[in-house]
Amino acid sequence: MTIEITCQCGKTYTVGDETAGKTAKCQACGASIAIPAPGADASPPRADLGDDDIAAVDRLTEAYKILRKEMAKAIVGQEQVLEELLMCIFARGHAILEGVPG
The missing domain is CATH 1.10.287 (Helix Hairpins)
Known part of the structure; x- marks a missing residue:
């Protein structure tokens, strides 16, 4: 299974789920990217109230x-x-x- 991560610079990477909980270094800007658990959403989409x-x-x-x-x-x-x-x-x-x- 794979996890998709996105750096603050916008570069997207796909990593293996064995890297969950670790950090990766962005090859484009050098920033550290936290790798979440597989299937974990940073935040669910917000619903607008009608x-x-x-x-x-x-x-x-x-x-x-x-x-x-x-x-x-x-x-x-x-x-x-x-x-x-x-x-x-x-x-x-x-x-x-x-x-x-x-």
């Missing part, structure tokens, strides 16, 4: 506030429990709530 995405975040924030307020009526004084239950709800997961009555 109006629909921003509206969805606003709806989620409002739903969070409403749910938290209503749940706090039944679960009093246990802020961490409320947060964890809300995470579970928004992740469409399951939870078992145990505690003393009252």
Whole structure:
């Protein structure tokens, strides 16, 4: 397997995966180039937020506030429990709530 690396000068090299974690010297400019692990991305591409995405975040924030307020009526004084239950709800997961009555 091979890894493709690019120097700051723009020169691109293909090296073997046995060189992962090491550095190489650019033949064009002499700079050191760090060789990442195979398949590792420096950073994933950034998605642009559209109006629909921003509206969805606003709806989620409002739903969070409403749910938290209503749940706090039944679960009093246990802020961490409320947060964890809300995470579970928004992740469409399951939870078992145990505690003393009252």
